[in-house]
Amino acid sequence: SYELTQPPSVSVSPGQTASITCSGDRLGNKYVYWYQQKPGQSPVLVIYRDSMRPSGIPERFSGSNSGNTATLTISGTQAMDEADYYCQAWDSSTGVFGGGAKLTVL
Amino acid sequence: EVQLVESGGGLVQPGRSLRLSCTASGFTFGEYSMSWVRQAPGKGLEWVGFIRSKAYGGTTEYAASVKGRFTISRDESKSIAYLQMNSLKTEDTAVYYCARTDYDGNNYIFDYWGQGTLVTVSS
Numbered sequence: 466s467y468e469l470t471q472p473p474s475v476s477v478s479p480g481q482t483a484s485i486t487c488s489g490d491r492l493g494n495k496y497v498y499w500y501q502q503k504p505g506q507s508p509v510l511v512i513y514r515d516s517m518r519p520s521g522i523p524e525r526f527s528g529s530n531s532g533n534t535a536t537l538t539i540s541g542t543q544a545m546d547e548a549d550y551y552c553q554a555w556d557s558s559t560g561v562f563g564g565g566a567k568l569t570v571l
Numbered sequence: 572e573v574q575l576v577e578s579g580g581g582l583v584q585p586g587r588s589l590r591l592s593c594t595a596s597g598f599t600f601g602e603y604s605m606s607w608v609r610q611a612p613g614k615g616l617e618w619v620g621f622i623r624s625k626a627y628g629g630t631t632e633y634a635a636s637v638k639g640r641f642t643i644s645r646d647e648s649k650s651i652a653y654l655q656m657n658s659l660k661t662e663d664t665a666v667y668y669c670a671r672t673d674y675d676g677n678n679y680i681f682d683y684w685g686q687g688t689l690v691t692v693s694s
Contacts, residue, residue, distance in 0.1 A: 466635065495678075496675065496676070496678050498678075498680060498681070500616070500681070502616075507668060507684040507685065507686055507687060508608075508616065508668070508681070508684050509684070510680065510681060510682055513675065513680050513682075514675065519682065549615075551615060551616050553616075553618075553681075554678075555677070555678045555679065558632045559618070559632065559634065559635075560606070560608075560618030560621070560634075560679075561618065562608075562615060562616045562617065562618060563615075564615045565615040565616065
């Protein structure tokens with residue numbers, strides 16, 4: 466079965482750039498979706514089709530996908546961005562989530 | 572405003588059944604697929620399955636971990652998606668989210684999520 470691998474944790478200082486990676490076999494050939502989940506809340510879509518932002522998502526969120534790695538980048542990270550981030554892709558009509566990365570803003 | 576409200580969770584013994592409901596409002600239910608995603612306590616998200624809209628055949632797909640035990644259905648007249656869970660195991664304990672699922676080429680987007688309902692499987 467297809468697997469997506471994320472680092473368990475990522476730390477960033479306020480105002481700096483955070484990069485959260487997601488790795489999978491030939492992931493660049495698939496679309497990647499990113500979901501943000503804050504403690505006690507439901508997930509929220511922040512990036513779709515590798516790099517597209519839904520309406521209402523701040524411009525500081527961006528994404529890329531090439532080769533075996535997709536990256537979610539948060540520029541000018543704010544305290545409110547502290548959350549778990551999950552990458553997700555589809556493999557033959559089966560949804561696959563990465564294990565999630567906890568972003569700490571300190 | 573899109574709203575998804577899950578219900579039906581609770582404590583159930585291993586081997587028993589439970590049916591979850593996801594009541595949708597604020598959009599044309601029939602135009603969207605609907606998915607279920609679960610999250611075990613302190614763990615990550617796990618895709619459970621989805622049901623396509625009628626326009627795409629109303630067919631279903633399931634994760635290997637639940638295939639043959641769980642069934643997703645939908646009632647267009649009531650704007651409700653269901654998750655019928657049979658032969659429950661302790662490892663099915665999780666918060667179950669329903670998500671509106673938009674078609675995206677050969678993929679799907681979970682663009683709105685409910686608040687989730689907790690299912691605890693324990694004797």
